[in-house]
Amino acid sequence: MDYIVLDMEWNQPWPGSPSSKKVLPVQIRGEILQIGAVRVTEDQQVADEFQVLIKPKYYKNLNSNVMKITHLKQEIITGGIGFDVAIARFRDWCGDDAIFFSWGRDDIYVMKQNLEFYQVDYSWISKWYNLQLIFSK
Secondary structure, three states: EEEEEEEEEEOOOOOOOOOHHHOOOOOOOOEEEEEEEEOOOOOOOOEEEEEEEEEOOOOOOOHHHHHHOOOOOHHHHHOOOHHHHHHHHHHHHHHOOEEEOOOOOOOHHHHHHHHOOOOOOHHOOOEEEHHHHHHOO
């Protein structure tokens, strides 16, 4: 069994912007722009790393607050790959026997929203733990 420690970045539209007024089939909090992860073995060794940039399909203009927080630039994400290809690569990289960890609970919610939005099964990420909660205890 492997432990996947995940961090994602996502874009959100400015309130009142044309992007914020788009009617989407499923409400999403943000559109994933980047997935970064490390694989940690049972003996607590970092075994591998994963990173992918995703070209946004709906919230195409990078929110300036997102740019400040993530240090991503518009031209970088414009060169990313489609979500469907990115998530397929990520799922293959994770394998079938993984437990996921993130810092905070936002990543899991946004991931599930994006997977649902793109009609991708997310049963493979059923084992998920919030490291922030664990460390605060």
